[in-house]
Amino acid sequence: MTTTTESLSAAPTLPPVTLRIGAESRTTGAGTHEHIDPATGKVDALVPLAGVSDVDDAVQAAHAAFAVWRATPAGTRAKCLLKLAQLVEEHSEDFATLGIADNGTARGTLYATVTAAAEWIRYYGGWADKLPLGRITSVVGAGGSFGHTLRQPYGVIGTIITWNAPLMSLAMKVPAALAAGNAVVVKPSELTPFTAMLFAGPAREAGIPDGVFNVLSGGPEAGAALVEHPLVKKVTFTGGPETAKKIAASCAKTFKPLLLELGGKSANLVFADADLDQAAMHAAYMAFGVMSGQACALPTRLLVEESVYEEFAAKVAAIAGYFKVGNPQEIDTICVPVINDAAIARIEGMVSRAKNDGARLLCGGERLGGELAEGFFYPPTVFADVAPESELAQKEVFGPVLAITPFVDEAEAIALANGTDYGLSGYVWTSDSRRSIRLAEALETGDVAVNGAQNAVAERPFGGIGHSGTGNEGGLEGLEEFFWTRVCRLRQRLEVTMGAFRHAY
Known part of the structure; x- marks a missing residue:
């Protein structure tokens, strides 16, 4: 093993962390967190922590933007996501610099992460105008019916990402949710606020409307408020099993669906x-x-x-x-x-x-x-x-x-x-x-x-069982996590005879 201390104290100047709510960048929240550089053990930034009111503002902004984003033509959503993939690659140096500041990940690893993240975004951008919208069913003959299923976006997705790989967590969750027509409120860990904040800039530049992507750095209070908010229709979380149990218990109160990507002992x-x-x-x-x-x-x-x-x-x-x-x-x-x-x-x-x-x-x-x-x-x-x-x-x-x-x-x-x-x-x-x-x-x-095959690639589902979570990210399965299914039926005749009723039931 060799060690190096070269330039450990020469950290780059970091941008101020803000809460990104709709078109607004807030410099203050309900409190602050001292961010510590893992390589030096020294405080290098003050992070505003979102409070309950900030969470509500962000969810309300996302709920309003959802109506616009859902009505946006699928081809336009696809173009926005494909542009976002390109911009993430163009900002690779920025993502590497802020990724190092976030949690001390090696620069070489972060370059590879940017490439992988862009591929995930590009993959779901490619799906955005080819969505599996449902199927048609019919019953022929007198009194028969015509029906079809629709795959509907949920609305606002509460997205809680982990500190260890913030860019990959964003790439594995946000593009699929947006491709399906949802809006998102992302809560990154207060330990790693920089990457998600940077991601908001390319998202806006790519044409994604303000409010469709919101970022709130925060601790457990912000996370709980996001999970419990009545306008948040589904929660996706990456982290540890103990936190997941609390989230699952909260979601169970209103039967809110959730996607959990948890730990492993592979x-x-x-x-x-x-x-x-x-x-x-x-x-x-x-x-x-x-x-x-x-x-x-x-x-x-x-x-x-x-x-x-x-x-x-x-x-x-x-x-x-x-x-x-x-x-x-x-x-x-x-x-x-x-x-x-x-x-x-x-x-x-x-x-x-x-x-x-x-x-x-x-x-x-x-x-x-x-x-x-x-x-x-x-x-x-x-x-x-x-x-x-x-x-x-x-x-x-x-x-x-x-x-x-x-x-x-x-x-x-x-x-x-x-x-x-x-x-x-x-x-x-x-x-x-x-x-x-x-x-x-x-x-x-x-x-x-x-034999060394790569796991967790965009075109294949990634998820676990037991204490490793529920649901999938990646592949078509990862896209389907962000739809719910409804059924529409139409009878061939307006009147319903008692005979037909008894036959049906």
């Missing part, structure tokens, strides 16, 4: 016949190089066939040791800080308990000091011999900690992989195509990626 199954060098590089990079382990779909459990277990564990630990840790501004930085001191404390607690549980530490395991001590840096940490029932194998760390466990055969690998409350993603490495098909069907996850 297993990565490596068989002896796999390309072990590629599999080891993939395992190390996905555990440590993607936002330092702070993502829900990452393979944070590594299950390895017993015959290659020691060899493979050593490969992964060695690769992790080469990763550069430090300044996220540097293009060659791989591992970046975690979000805050609370995250450090959580990681340190889980690492300490893993040692006490008998897991074998191969590398890492202590917060980085020296010139990185002021930031929230934790090194790539690999544990071998992790017991399947232990905390480290069962709970999300949301940090750069990888748990490795051996298995004897395919049946045990499946049982271990399915042995948590989560069901978001699964990963398989094998040269046996028949085995890969068997495992893809046997793993109880919303997504299975074999």
Whole structure:
């Protein structure tokens, strides 16, 4: 492992954070939050926090704009979204700079994120004028009827996004909602206010009317007000299961539908016949190089066939040791800080308990000091011999900690992989195509990626089961989340005879 402190104190000047409500940019709210740069541990901005009245104003603005946006020709909505995808790409440097400021994500990762986000926007822009509007049914003969189903936008969508990947959260939710004809009120985390605020500029420039896209940085009070607002007709949330339980309980009061994309403890199954060098590089990079382990779909459990277990564990630990840790501004930085001191404390607690549980530490395991001590840096940490029932194998760390466990055969690998409350993603490495098909069907996850295939791409649904959530983002399924279905019927004759009535019922 190498570290760098170059230019950690030379952070760019950040724009003031505002609440974007309709055409208005508000500089004040119900309070403020001190935003801390994860790389330096220093306050770099004051974030206005939306209060209940700000939430109401934003929802009212979205409700008024919904009538306009819904009536906008589908072709025009498509053009706006396609233009937005182009503008996001054109603002890649701005999104990279503010993405680093938000949560310390590596610059190289953010460039790739901008590309992926634009593809999601472009995908749903392509659907906007080709929407699945419904189907026609008829019953022929005397007294028959003609009917058709309509797919209707809900209206205002309450959108609560997570702090770990704000641009991708926006791209996975907002374009689909807008393509379907809805308006949105987005509440980003107060920890990461900059990306969503920047997104509002290209949205307006792309021709999306004021009020169709609104942004309210805020904490739990703002989130609760948004979920409970009677004009919010559906809620989509990305985050942790505990917050999701509160949202679900609130929505249940009025039977408000919701879409939940939650956590994961995804297993990565490596068989002896796999390309072990590629599999080891993939395992190390996905555990440590993607936002330092702070993502829900990452393979944070590594299950390895017993015959290659020691060899493979050593490969992964060695690769992790080469990763550069430090300044996220540097293009060659791989591992970046975690979000805050609370995250450090959580990681340190889980690492300490893993040692006490008998897991074998191969590398890492202590917060980085020296010139990185002021930031929230934790090194790539690999544990071998992790017991399947232990905390480290069962709970999300949301940090750069990888748990490795051996298995004897395919049946045990499946049982271990399915042995948590989560069901978001699964990963398989094998040269046996028949085995890969068997495992893809046997793993109880919303997504299975074999031999390094990419997950969470725009054209395919992404979602989970169990504590990983409900519903889907991505693909046609992700678009259909933002419609409700109504049925219209017309009888061939105005009068209804008692005979026809008795026949029908």
